Amino acid sequence: MAYRFAEHPSTANETLVQRAWPHIEIADPVTWISAITAVICGALAAGRGESGFQLSDMSDLLRVGLAAVLCGPLCTGFSQSINDYCDRELDAINDPGRPIPSGRLSLRAARLNWMLLGLGTLALAFSLGRYSPWIPPLGMLGLALAAAYSVPPLKLKQRFWLGAPAVGLGYITMSWMIGHLIFAPMTRPSLVVALINGVLGIGLLWLNDIKSIEGDRQLGLQSMTVALGARRTLIISFLVIGAAEVALLGLALLMGYRWGAAVGVLALLVPVYWQVRLYQEPTHVNFQHYMLVSNPFVLVIQVTSALVVGGYLG
Numbered sequence: 001m002a003y004r005f006a007e008h009p010s011t012a013n014e015t016l017v018q019r020a021w022p023h024i025e026i027a028d029p030v031t032w033i034s035a036i037t038a039v040i041c042g043a044l045a046a047g048r049g050e051s052g053f054q055l056s057d058m059s060d061l062l063r064v065g066l067a068a069v070l071c072g073p074l075c076t077g078f079s080q081s082i083n084d085y086c087d088r089e090l091d092a093i094n095d096p097g098r099p100i101p102s103g104r105l106s107l108r109a110a111r112l113n114w115m116l117l118g119l120g121t122l123a124l125a126f127s128l129g130r131y132s133p134w135i136p137p138l139g140m141l142g143l144a145l146a147a148a149y150s151v152p153p154l155k156l157k158q159r160f161w162l163g164a165p166a167v168g169l170g171y172i173t174m175s176w177m178i179g180h181l182i183f184a185p186m187t188r189p190s191l192v193v194a195l196i197n198g199v200l201g202i203g204l205l206w207l208n209d210i211k212s213i214e215g216d217r218q219l220g221l222q223s224m225t226v227a228l229g230a231r232r233t234l235i236i237s238f239l240v241i242g243a244a245e246v247a248l249l250g251l252a253l254l255m256g257y258r259w260g261a262a263v264g265v266l267a268l269l270v271p272v273y274w275q276v277r278l279y280q281e282p283t284h285v286n287f288q289h290y291m292l293v294s295n296p297f298v299l300v301i302q303v304t305s306a307l308v309v310g311g312y313l314g
Contacts (some may be wrong), residue, residue, distance in 0.1 A: 005134070005259070022104040023099075023109070026080065026081045027078075027083075028160075034074055035068075035072045035076045036071065037299060038176040038302070039071050039302075040068070041306035042181075043067070043192075044307055044309075045305075045311045046183040047184065047311055048311065048312065051184045053183050056258060059073065061095045061129075064134065067178050067179050069124065070121065071175040073181075074121040075116075078121055079145075079146035079150075081171065082114040083149065084110065085100065085113075086151055086155070088107075088263070094211075105120070118143055122143070128178075131181065132181035134181055138177060141209070142170050145167070145170040149167060149170075160209070160223050160224040163205075163223075164205040164206050166222075167202075167205055168199065172194070172200070172201040173197065175268065176190070176197060177191070189251075193251065194246045196305070200240075200241055203236075203240030203241035206236060206237045207238075207241070207287075208225050209223045210225050210287060224236065230282040234279050236277075246268070248264055248305045252304070255308055263300055263301055263311070264301055266295040266297060274286070274290040274294065278290045
């Protein structure tokens with residue numbers, strides 16, 4: 001089924017903000033939070049030594065800010081923008097209020113949006129390459145994964161066993177690595193924790209699939225919810241999320257940080273009630289309740305794992 005996307009007529013009375021807002025919306029600022037958080041965690045994981053991250057040093061804060069812009073508004077923004085462009089027919093079913101299906105952004109303007117974000121990602125990644133030669137390749141890999149996720153014929157999101165891992169690595173693991181590399185060479189503990197947090201992100205992405213099952217089914221997208229059903233998707237997602245949290249808990253214990261392990265226990269136990277409710281009734285309302293309860297603990301356990309690796313907790 002093909003959809004025609006009417007353009008929303010612009011008027012002379014529209015302000016600059018009103019004209020710019022669809023361009024911001026298509027880059028989905030909410031999704032930047034995960035990447036920016038990962039950058040900050042990576043910086044913390046680099047440690048407090050002379051070559052590490054100094055919270056009181058304005059030049060260090062500027063470095064983190066630039067890395068956050070690279071991984072958040074630019075690279076993640078590119079990922080969301082090109083995804084909206086490629087999934088405009090799916091959004092016409094699942095979310096017709098999005099900028100393209102609603103007609104507030106033309107296809108030409110949408111193409112310009114993701115092209116500029118991609119070029120901005122490359123420019124900033126090569127600029128930050130003076131801190132580590134690994135940053136430009138990571139920036140290019142992030143763009144490649146984002147494109148592979150959305151653009152035919154690869155379109156990894158059509159294969160749930162490939163799509164979520166590509167995004168988890170791109171949003172979390174690679175952003176963490178860039179945050180670390182702008183201050184110090186990558187360490188094994190930091191890389192391990194970055195990978196574990198990427199796995200945590202994969203579980204959350206699979207969980208997120210239950211929101212769009214109807215549109216995915218109509219357009220033949222092989223999301224996990226379409227392939228396995230909502231309840232099986234929930235079980236797998238909860239197991240993956242729990243396994244990542246147990247791994248972080250175990251790492252904190254192994255390194256002798258009991259306080260960090262205690263945070264891991266809370267992250268595991270507090271959301272259980274809402275997990276059970278969501279499994280019993282996989283509705284959008286229960287999904288929102290679960291995410292509201294679990295997301296703060298996901299954030300806390302990520303930051304805690306960075307503090308443990310960076311040697312901040314005694």
